[in-house]
Amino acid sequence: MCFNLRKASRAVTQVYDEFLRPGGLRTTQFSLLAMLVGKGPMPIRTLADYMVMDRTTLTRNLKLVEREGLVTVRAGDDRRTRIVEITEQGRDAVKQSLPFWQDAQDFMVRELGSKTWSALRANLGETISAAQTTND
């Protein structure tokens, strides 16, 4: 299953990256920014948990979008933490890329059928939870 999941992930990422290309954001970056738009400013650790992404991976990914001025990172009240916040420029970037993302989404739904689509969506949610039960 891990085979198939990774294959599917690569294949679908390629589709989304292709659609997103004119907007200038990679799939990873769009996901990250969209999460920040939805949830507001938060420490790196919290964002990493939301993204189901290794904390250190996120640190690297943040460097790129920070360099582009799409997010800011500042110290939190707890001075161990660093708070990530999306900038106006970041919001614009998401806004610009959103239609391309929608196109990609529409393409995949059209190809898959909305029934398979929602089944997959549900199953992936369960799979993520299942995989994370190791971290107890």
Add this chain to the structure above:
Amino acid sequence: MCFNLRKASRAVTQVYDEFLRPGGLRTTQFSLLAMLVGKGPMPIRTLADYMVMDRTTLTRNLKLVEREGLVTVRAGDDRRTRIVEITEQGRDAVKQSLPFWQDAQDFMVRELGSKTWSALRANLGETISAAQTTND
């Protein structure tokens, strides 16, 4: 969906990597070697297609397992091609890691339930095909 697929891929890969660790192979490497065991020697391009992996990604991944003596790469009759073949040492590595892989598989099936498991399996297959219709 791309979010969820990538999240699930990361989460599940971590589970498999964790289980495979004592065998000394990464998930990617195990997948690659297992494919070669199943399908026999073939050119890089063909293997990349089977793996739904970019050709250049495969080249890098091959370098690692070639360095470990797990595969050999030689020129084909068509002298543009390079034929990848698993070595005895490679077969041994797969054999050694197989039980760990099975443990990971069992863990995921147990956590997910075999019904969700097979549904997911089927959906992922469809998804891979769907995503690849872009390459027309």
Add this chain to the structure above:
DNA sequence: CATAATTAGGTTTATATGCACATAGTGGCA
């Protein structure tokens, strides 16, 4: 047969991923 189009592959560059290890701040407890 000569040349154009196609195909297989490598290399460069950039992003993505995560483990092991190190550092610094917080909070509890003797």
Add this chain to the structure above:
DNA sequence: TGCCACTATGTGCATATAAACCTAATTATG
């Protein structure tokens, strides 16, 4: 108060991923 466990983060290393560009061999076409 002083120490220790815990938590948040960064860095070094290694692997994974793929687009862009380049070369060489094969195949198609006139």
